[in-house]
Amino acid sequence: MEGIYQHFRAEEHAFIDGALEWIVQVEDQYTPRLTDFLDPRQRLILESVVGGYENIEVKFWGGVNQAERRRALIYPDYYEPSEADFQITLFDIRYPVKFTTLTHQKILGTVMSLGMKRDIFGDILTEKEEWQFFVMAEMKDYVSLQLDKIGKVNIMLEEIALDQALPVHTDWQYEGTTISSLRLDLVVATAHNISRQKAKQLVQGKLVKVNWKTVENPDFECEENDIISARGYGRVKLGEINGHTKKDKIRIEIGYLR
Known part of the structure; x- marks a missing residue:
């Protein structure tokens, strides 16, 4: 191997x-x-x-x-x-909807601040004002005890059946473009229509992830199917790389979640 x-x-x-x-x-x-x-x-x-x-x-x-x-x-x-072998629990987050707004970043940030590893949590789901998340069943009691606030907002977690999960939206729509290289800073700049200098600052500021791992090197070489997220700009997927143009530009496709 x-x-x-x-x-x-x-x-x-x-x-x-x-x-x-x-x-x-x-x-x-x-x-x-x-x-x-x-x-x-x-x-x-x-x-x-x-x-x-x-x-x-x-x-x-x-x-x-x-x-x-x-x-x-x-x-x-x-x-x-069987599905039971995977030991997954689904929690619904109960919170005062009229007085606060939850976000994916707030929920994940709170979890990480409590010293819990990201790996014990699955997807965070949302639809309108409703929020849910999956967690390893082995950790559900611990999570229930530790997670009683998100930010300064008091919450309650209610365990619900998996078939009550909110829908997951993962529809990528691709757009073709050309690029001079597959450097991370250039891909980020091209994907989000920002300057290369701004993209470089994002990378060096530890605000960019490739395949869910923070990458700080602007020279990092991207590859097909890489998932690239830049904080404040969202997530894109590098699709097919389709050779070069006559001016030696690289033809690529960039996927956006719609």
């Missing part, structure tokens, strides 16, 4: 090491191994690693089919997994 490393970036090798340990554990103990919530890039890597083993399978579930963040169940091929 050593050859798997060459297909991924150096900063992703530690995750590959962890994935290999999980698989060995499943092989040795003949029992499934459930992970924390993984982002789409981590799932892609894990799927690639598991693909190198004949008798090991992996399945993902995040509480709903369209979830961005999902837990992985790695299991021997004779095992038949």
